Amino acid sequence: MATPLPPATLPDLDSTSRAAEIEAIRLQLRSWPEVETYLEGCKGVIVPLGSTEQHGPTGAIGTDALTAEAVALEVGRRSGVLVTPTQAFGMAEHHLGFAGTISLQPATLLAVIHDVVLSLAGHGFERIFFINGHGGNIATTKAAFAQAYATAASRGLPQAGRLRCRLANWFMAAPAMALARELYGDREGHHATPSEIALTLHLEPSLLAKQRALPEPAAAGPIHGPADFRRRHPDGRMGSDPYLAQPDHGARFLDGAATALTADLQRFLAEES
Ligand code: NI
Numbered sequence: 001m002a003t004p005l006p007p008a009t010l011p012d013l014d015s016t017s018r019a020a021e022i023e024a025i026r027l028q029l030r031s032w033p034e035v036e037t038y039l040e041g042c043k044g045v046i047v048p049l050g051s052t053e054q055h056g057p058t059g060a061i062g063t064d065a066l067t068a069e070a071v072a073l074e075v076g077r078r079s080g081v082l083v084t085p086t087q088a089f090g091m092a093e094h095h096l097g098f099a100g101t102i103s104l105q106p107a108t109l110l111a112v113i114h115d116v117v118l119s120l121a122g123h124g125f126e127r128i129f130f131i132n133g134h135g136g137n138i139a140t141t142k143a144a145f146a147q148a149y150a151t152a153a154s155r156g157l158p159q160a161g162r163l164r165c166r167l168a169n170w171f172m173a174a175p176a177m178a179l180a181r182e183l184y185g186d187r188e189g190h191h192a193t194p195s196e197i198a199l200t201l202h203l204e205p206s207l208l209a210k211q212r213a214l215p216e217p218a219a220a221g222p223i224h225g226p227a228d229f230r231r232r233h234p235d236g237r238m239g240s241d242p243y244l245a246q247p248d249h250g251a252r253f254l255d256g257a258a259t260a261l262t263a264d265l266q267r268f269l270a271e272e273s
Contacts, residue, residue, distance in 0.1 A: 018077065025076035027084045035123070038082060043126040043162075044269045046083045047116060048072035049141065051090030051134035054098035056192030056237040058210045060200050061100040063192075064090065067199045068133030071170040074258035075131065079265055084120075087112065090137045094223045097230035106140045113144035114151065117165055121152055126162045126273070129265050132169045133196070141167050162273035168261050171196060175256030183249055189240025190220040191233070195253055197242040202250025213243050 023029055027045070030038070050065025060066065065088035076083040089112075092103035104112065117128055130141060145165040152160040170176060171193070180188045180195040188194060200207050217237040223229050230236075 021077045022073050025073070025080065025083050027082050030082070035082070039124045042081060042269070043124060044081045044265070045120055045125045045128055046072050046076050046081055046265070047120075047128060047130045048083065048086040049090065049113075049130050049132040049134070049137055050086055050088045051092045051103075051136065052088055053090075053092035053095040053101040053103070053134075054192075054236045055197065056240070056242055057214065057235045058212060059192045059197050059236075059242055060204070060207055060210075062088070063196050063200050064133035066133075066203055067196050068131050068170065070199065070203050070254055071133075071257050071261060072131040074254060075262045075265060078258060078262045081129070081265060081269075084116070087116065090134045091140050092134070092136055094136070094226055094229045095236070097226035098236050106143075109137065109140045110144045110147065113141055114148045117144070117148040117163075118151055118155075121148070121157055121159065121163050124159060126159050126164065127269050127271075128163075128165045129268055130165065130167045131261060132167055133171065135169070135171075138167065138169065164268070164271065164273070166264075166268050168264055170257040170261060173257045173260035173264075175260050176253050179249075179252055179256055184241070184244050186239075187241040187244055189217060189238055191238035191240060192236060192242050193240045194242050194245040195249070198245035198247065198249035199253045200250065201245055201247040202254060205247065208247065211243060211245070214241070217241065 048068040050068040052061055055063040065086055069086040072083050089102055089104050091106050091109045092101055095101040096103055120128055152163050184194045217239050218233045220238040221232055
């Protein structure tokens with residue numbers, strides 16, 4: 001199984017040892033014999049799942065992918081579990097009324113996640129831990145897991161009975177939600193939230209230049225497609241005040257989410273089949 005956890009510390013983005021630890025868990029930088037050797041000791045893998053969609057007038061289009069990837073790499077660093085490339089396109093149909101958004105239809109995303117799981121399962125991975133940055137992906141991802149289990153069984157994969165997929169939404173991790181409440185109260189809102197924007201400011205300091213005070217946001221409400229979303233939420237925000245976001249808050253969100261999700265991952269890896 002995975003290597004033991006090092007003590008949780010606030011991440012230092014400039015640390016060369018931290019960079020080397022992250023390099024070591026990126027699947028993209030491993031050779032296939034290294035992956036085979038890894039599988040002899042650990043059957044777990046982390047898949048970052050994001051979205052490429054508008055995040056209000058001041059937030060980055062890549063917010064959900066950047067944040068999911070950062071949390072996934074930090075969880076991988078702390079646990080020694082491999083991290084795949086980020087699936088940066090998600091289900092963002094309702095954001096298509098805003099320039100820059102790229103969406104996969106639910107059926108497309110379902111097929112992508114299904115195929116990712118089946119590819120990994122075919123090599124012997126048995127615990128597939130998705131770290132997600134976008135609420136709109138949740139329903140489709142869970143449907144994809146059900147489909148993947150059915151396919152694994154019907155293809156007669158030897159480990160079909162031991163295959164487990166788990167969806168972990170970093171923004172719903174208890175420490176992240178508590179910190180958002182403490183720092184922003186009900187100004188956190190539901191989309192283009194200061195918590196996710198804070199994390200992007202921590203990761204990409206150039207984004208600070210976009211920050212400015214914004215008018216009162218439209219309140220969160222039901223969504224019925226892209227045109228309806230843009231009419232109800234003309235600047236893309238849902239009840240949020242991203243101007244409250246600070247880069248040092250972002251470091252705290254990263255640490256809190258990574259701490260909770262690393263513990264979730266360790267429990268997931270230790271579960272009996
Ligand atoms: Ni988001």
